[in-house]
Amino acid sequence: MAKVIVVTSGKGGVGKTTTSASFSSGLAMRGNKTVVIDFDVGLRNLDLIMGCERRVVYDIINAINGDVSLNQALIKDKNCDNLYILPASQTRDKEALSLEGVGRILDELKESFDFIVCDSPAGIESGAFMAMYFADEALVVTNPEVSSVRDSDRILGILAAKSKRAVEGREPVKEHLLVTRYAPKRVNTGAMLSVVDIQEILRIPLLGVIPESESVLQASNSGTPVIHLEKSDVAEAYRDVVGRFMGEDLPMRFIDEKAGFFKRLMGGN
Amino acid sequence: MTNEESAFKIKTGNVSVLQLHLLTTDLALLQKELTIRLAQTPDFFASTPIVLELSGIAKAGTSLDFTALTAFMLRQGLCAAGVAGGSELQREDAVQSGLGLFSQARSASKTDAQQAQQLQLPEQFESPAFSAKVAERAYSLMPAAYKPTLVIDKPVRTGQRIYAEGASLVVLAIVNAGAELISDGDIHVYAPMRGKAIAGAKGNEAARIFVNSMEAELLSIAGCFKVFEEGIPENVRAKPVCIHLEGSRLVIEHLLY
Numbered sequence: 001m002a003k004v005i006v007v008t009s010g011k012g013g014v015g016k017t018t019t020s021a022s023f024s025s026g027l028a029m030r031g032n033k034t035v036v037i038d039f040d041v042g043l044r045n046l047d048l049i050m051g052c053e054r055r056v057v058y059d060i061i062n063a064i065n066g067d068v069s070l071n072q073a074l075i076k077d078k079n080c081d082n083l084y085i086l087p088a089s090q091t092r093d094k095e096a097l098s099l100e101g102v103g104r105i106l107d108e109l110k111e112s113f114d115f116i117v118c119d120s121p122a123g124i125e126s127g128a129f130m131a132m133y134f135a136d137e138a139l140v141v142t143n144p145e146v147s148s149v150r151d152s153d154r155i156l157g158i159l160a161a162k163s164k165r166a167v168e169g170r171e172p173v174k175e176h177l178l179v180t181r182y183a184p185k186r187v188n189t190g191a192m193l194s195v196v197d198i199q200e201i202l203r204i205p206l207l208g209v210i211p212e213s214e215s216v217l218q219a220s221n222s223g224t225p226v227i228h229l230e231k232s233d234v235a236e237a238y239r240d241v242v243g244r245f246m247g248e249d250l251p252m253r254f255i256d257e258k259a260g261f262f263k264r265l266m267g268g269n
Numbered sequence: 270m271t272n273e274e275s276a277f278k279i280k281t282g283n284v285s286v287l288q289l290h291l292l293t294t295d296l297a298l299l300q301k302e303l304t305i306r307l308a309q310t311p312d313f314f315a316s317t318p319i320v321l322e323l324s325g326i327a328k329a330g331t332s333l334d335f336t337a338l339t340a341f342m343l344r345q346g347l348c349a350a351g352v353a354g355g356s357e358l359q360r361e362d363a364v365q366s367g368l369g370l371f372s373q374a375r376s377a378s379k380t381d382a383q384q385a386q387q388l389q390l391p392e393q394f395e396s397p398a399f400s401a402k403v404a405e406r407a408y409s410l411m412p413a414a415y416k417p418t419l420v421i422d423k424p425v426r427t428g429q430r431i432y433a434e435g436a437s438l439v440v441l442a443i444v445n446a447g448a449e450l451i452s453d454g455d456i457h458v459y460a461p462m463r464g465k466a467i468a469g470a471k472g473n474e475a476a477r478i479f480v481n482s483m484e485a486e487l488l489s490i491a492g493c494f495k496v497f498e499e500g501i502p503e504n505v506r507a508k509p510v511c512i513h514l515e516g517s518r519l520v521i522e523h524l525l526y
Binding site for chain 1: 423424425426427428429442443445446447448
């Protein structure tokens with residue numbers, strides 16, 4: 001049975017699209033047929049991070065409106081055989097999405113894919129709501145600072161109250177916490193919240209911690225999901241995240257200053 | 270199918286219903302003030318059934334255009350279910366407009382404006398032309414001793430509001446900053462309490478708040494409230510406490526056991 005996973009956060013700029021790109025790539029690298037959908041209609045970015053911006057001809061709105069078939073709108077990823085991208089429209093706004101239309105597209109995708117990753121826009125307005133409504137599981141991306149944690153708390157509340165699963169009284173959306181841009185050194189000086197602090201507030205299972213790193217920016221600029229980088233803490237952290245998501249029991253890395261500091265010296269990033 | 274299933278069942282039910290106490294027969298004035306009031310909480314009413322309580326205009330001598338009023342209310346998300354009280358003429362007009370008749374309820378004696386306003390929720394707008402209040406078991410078909418406590422076992426997160434109407438509220442999971450608990454009775458939180466707790470929301474001064482770990486942003490009992498701008502006092506911070514009202518002062522005490 002295909003799973004719909006929303007990558008969400010409430011706050012902008014915390015790493016949703018970076019996570020969507022690497023997480024969906026990681027799932028595909030393990031042999032799962034995966035599609036990643038950009039729900040940020042009007043501000044599409046996922047195609048840039050995935051390096052397929054020059055191949056976007058049709059988008060999700062075209063597919064919903066029936067202008068083209070879903071297969072025509074899907075773009076095959078350049079790095080992974082099993083990964084497809086459904087880009088957002090750049091010229092429309094979020095009101096162009098309808099629950100009925102999104103539901104129809106997802107049902108169609110469920111027939112041929114194992115995982116459907118929905119990259120949510122920031123905020124709690126219609127675009128974010130569309131991305132989360134049909135979710136079976138949610139990756140809540142949080143930075144170690146209070147405003148990001150509060151926004152994630154808000155999103156968790158909405159997932160618990162307004163998602164399709166909640167509305168229909170089915171088993172609730174499975175929640176995963178993903179802490180990104182984590183800098184253990186700044187946690188130790190008190191400048192950032194620790195993973196423990198964040199969990200104390202949000203109280204959902206921790207799927208992984210992604211360290212703060214320059215390599216994310218480099219990967220974004222070169223149009224390659226960061227998970228593909230060699231010798232990168234961030235890539236390893238994302239591979240761990242995918243492993244844990246698939247049920248593997250992996251120790252949390254990149255939480256301690258020492259390990260992080262050493263790794264950075266050795267790995268050169 | 271061998272078993273014959275009947276198409277319906279008739280059962281007695283016990284629901285609490287919102288009452289709109291009409292204090293004027295001036296339809297234009299009512300519409301104007303209702304519009305102002307409802308604009309403050311645009312999503313609050315969605316096909317909410319409501320009983321028009323007419324005791325306040327029973328002696329007015331004139332009646333009211335119920336057809337126009339119910340049509341107006343429906344556009345605002347309020348679905349008039351019937352009328353209670355009122356003069357014979359008014360009740361007759363209501364029936365003509367397709368409204369049901371509720372028998373006079375016990376709480377109908379408490380319909381003077383002052384009492385009704387005192388029972389309003391704190392954030393509700395006070396208006397002279399009408400007052401809204403919840404009649405707890407006023408129109409029940411079966412006598413009920415009390416409303417069951419509302420128990421919440423999932424985290425209450427920022428932006429969420431839980432209202433235990435006419436009942437006490439028990440929360441078994443964390444209440445985060447920016448979340449709101451409102452109860453007409455007591456509030457118990459058996460987890461860290463970081464949001465707002467509003468007990469005795471309809472004026473019950475005997476209501477109490479119990480929290481397992483005192484980290485609240487705001488506490489209120491019967492409209493008397495306390496905020497913690499400077500942080501929670503060291504002696505009670507993150508401790509189990511009980512909060513009650515003494516006069517108009519909130520008292521926070523350690524829970525000793």
